[in-house]
Amino acid sequence: MLTYAARATAVVVNLGTDSATDVAAFSGIESFVGSTAATDTLTGEDDSNVWTVNGAGSGNVDGIQFTGFEELIGGSDADTFDIDASLLGSNSVFSGGAGDDTFNLV
Ligand SMILES: [Ca+2]
Ligand SMILES: [Ca+2]
8 A cells, every 4th residue: 555644735646657746666565544634645457447536536547546536637549437426516627648548437
């Protein structure tokens, strides 16, 4: 787990470049926790991924769990986002990035 839970300033985690705020490179991390700020960003890999968003800023993508990331950005390929419709207001950004992306409200 890589956690920024003790921080109050926004962080970025990029699963495509395997880098994050104050972390030049990571590998083998299955879970990420954002800061208490409301603008943490998680960017996916540049391949087709399925994002499941089932909590406020939380869910999973490609087997990786995330919590506290209010800005979710897909990679350059076709992403599918399965989003609990009741959570649309709690995440400030849902972006597919490039590619033919699909957003399913469930
Ligand atoms: Ca956060
Ligand atoms: Ca995409």
